[in-house]
Amino acid sequence: MWLTQVLINALVLGCLYACIAIGFSLVWGVLNVINLIHGSFIVLGSYLAFGLYQTLGISPWYAIIVAAPLFFVLGYLLQFLLLNRVINAPVLVTLTMTFGLDLILNNAMIYFFKADYRKLTLSPPMGSVSLFHAVVPIDRLIATVAALALTGLLYLVLRRLRVGRAIVAVRLDRDAAVLMGVDVKSIYAVAFGLGAALAGCAGVLMALVYPISPLTSSTFLGKAFVVCVLGGLGSVSGALAGGVLLALVEGVGTTFLGPEHATTLSFVLLIVFLIVRPQGLLGRKGFE
Amino acid sequence: MSDSLIIELQQLCAGYGEVQVLWGVDMKVRQGEITALIGSNGAGKTTLMRVLSGLIPVQSGHYFADGRDVAGDTAAELLARGVVHVPEGRRLFGAMSIEDNLLMGAYSRKVSRAELGRDLDSVYGTFPKLRERRNQAAATLSGGEQQMCAIGRGLMSAPRLLMIDELSLGLSPLLVEQLVAALRALNAKGMSILLVEQDVTTALDICHSAYVMDMGRIVRTGPGAELLADPIIREAYLGVLED
Numbered sequence: 001m002w003l004t005q006v007l008i009n010a011l012v013l014g015c016l017y018a019c020i021a022i023g024f025s026l027v028w029g030v031l032n033v034i035n036l037i038h039g040s041f042i043v044l045g046s047y048l049a050f051g052l053y054q055t056l057g058i059s060p061w062y063a064i065i066v067a068a069p070l071f072f073v074l075g076y077l078l079q080f081l082l083l084n085r086v087i088n089a090p091v092l093v094t095l096t097m098t099f100g101l102d103l104i105l106n107n108a109m110i111y112f113f114k115a116d117y118r119k120l121t122l123s124p125p126m127g128s129v130s131l132f133h134a135v136v137p138i139d140r141l142i143a144t145v146a147a148l149a150l151t152g153l154l155y156l157v158l159r160r161l162r163v164g165r166a167i168v169a170v171r172l173d174r175d176a177a178v179l180m181g182v183d184v185k186s187i188y189a190v191a192f193g194l195g196a197a198l199a200g201c202a203g204v205l206m207a208l209v210y211p212i213s214p215l216t217s218s219t220f221l222g223k224a225f226v227v228c229v230l231g232g233l234g235s236v237s238g239a240l241a242g243g244v245l246l247a248l249v250e251g252v253g254t255t256f257l258g259p260e261h262a263t264t265l266s267f268v269l270l271i272v273f274l275i276v277r278p279q280g281l282l283g284r285k286g287f288e
Numbered sequence: 289m290s291d292s293l294i295i296e297l298q299q300l301c302a303g304y305g306e307v308q309v310l311w312g313v314d315m316k317v318r319q320g321e322i323t324a325l326i327g328s329n330g331a332g333k334t335t336l337m338r339v340l341s342g343l344i345p346v347q348s349g350h351y352f353a354d355g356r357d358v359a360g361d362t363a364a365e366l367l368a369r370g371v372v373h374v375p376e377g378r379r380l381f382g383a384m385s386i387e388d389n390l391l392m393g394a395y396s397r398k399v400s401r402a403e404l405g406r407d408l409d410s411v412y413g414t415f416p417k418l419r420e421r422r423n424q425a426a427a428t429l430s431g432g433e434q435q436m437c438a439i440g441r442g443l444m445s446a447p448r449l450l451m452i453d454e455l456s457l458g459l460s461p462l463l464v465e466q467l468v469a470a471l472r473a474l475n476a477k478g479m480s481i482l483l484v485e486q487d488v489t490t491a492l493d494i495c496h497s498a499y500v501m502d503m504g505r506i507v508r509t510g511p512g513a514e515l516l517a518d519p520i521i522r523e524a525y526l527g528v529l530e531d
Contacts, residue, residue, distance in 0.1 A: 165388055
């Protein structure tokens with residue numbers, strides 16, 4: 001029975017990993033920016049969920065509704081006011097910029113929230129259910145469904161909405177998009193805002209699963225990075241495939257090797273993929 | 289300035305950074321006409337298209353659209369004036385469906401869903417092949433279908449002037465004939481067209497007036513039929529040696 005338990009755990013965690021990664025993947029794919037603040041956005045989302053629950057008793061499910069617009073505006077303004085100024089510079093410049101912004105945000109969080117690990121524990125606890133002889137906590141299950149829903153929502157936004165089509169168009173051919181009358185810089189801001197909103201929501205959900213501390217931001221960033229490489233850049237389905245694969249390898253691997261090797265395993269997987277299949281599971285070859 | 293002029297250029301200069309490509313271009317595009325721009329590779333035709341659609345700035349000289357100075361306008365502003373550019377190499381959004389490509393053409397227009405539907409229908413009426421494959425990714429189309437999709441995307445922008453860069457590039461003569469017929473039909477309905485072509489015979493055959501470009505300057509101009517009969521043009525661009 002341990003196998004079904006490992007598989008179910010991997011599916012649950014995989015959807016959360018996908019949710020962590022899609023915002024990162026969107027920004028990377030559309031803006032060609034490796035957004036190093038992404039991990040800190042996730043942590044900030046967790047603190048938001050923690051704070052709302054502790055002070056106002058608002059459950060994390062509703063915190064998502066607060067987090068999404070808040071983080072969208074934060075991301076939009078960051079891109080519009082700061083990153084758009086250097087967006088046409090080489091990738092190292094935007095990387096340095098997001099690195100600096102991450103230092104500021106992360107240290108601000110350490111200053112205000114301290115570096116202690118906190119945990120959002122629902123009271124009363126929601127208990128757990130048995131799925132195919134495997135035990136799954138209900139709060140995790142709901143978090144998974146919410147993560148899947150957010151992923152699906154992004155897919156629909158990109159496919160069905162006018163602004164979504166423009167985001168995809170800018171990613172595929174910037175000059176042609178300009179000829180369609182697309183204002184590239186405001187599309188960049190929208191894409192960055194969406195990435196931030198997804199990070200914030202992922203943070204809210206991760207608060208139920210992970211201990212909360214500013215120090216975990218690099219872990220989240222690392223996961224997002226690995227998922228993007230595994231799944232292939234810039235596609236929603238790729239992030240989902242990459243997330244589940246990463247969680248599966250971590251789950252099965254740590255069952256045999258012990259949980260202390262989870263991160264090592266994920267980065268070994270990253271290196272293997274970079275050598276064998278650099279375009280990722282679902283990515284297209286020869287596409288930047 | 290006559291009100292039948294949709295575009296007028298006076299001594300227009302432009303280029304890329306330090307490299308000047310256009311050296312004082314004078315040109316008039318009349319309302320309701322097909323105007324052809326011909327010339328060899330590297331003559332500056334595509335650069336001129338990019339200036340007209342606002343992708344690269346005017347360095348000096350004048351660019352009038354409908355009699356107004358539009359030299360500093362952005363691509364979006366020129367598009368709103370109805371100056372629509374179908375770029376060289378089609379530049380479709382390959383991973384998107386045909387219909388999504390067409391809808392991107394209408395991106396900057398504020399129109400109702402119903403009107404969008406009518407415009408889609410009219411493009412599908414012009415190019416029935418596109419309707420059959422509306423949900424297929426644009427990258428999977430043949431060269432001719434891609435050109436139809438690119439022109440269709442241009443039509444969705446509600447052009448007053450449709451500028452097509454290299455209509456026939458890489459297409460079979462039969463396909464070129466079909467596309468030319470479609471352009472003639474659009475022109476008969478009143479649409480102005482600026483056609484950039486390397487296939488000089490086709491271009492001079494369908495245009496009302498033509499401009500010949502060389503080394504970033506306009507070197508000849510006149511009605512298409514007149515240029516087609518011109519021995520110098522025939523020798524330089526059609527490879528015909530006169531006795």
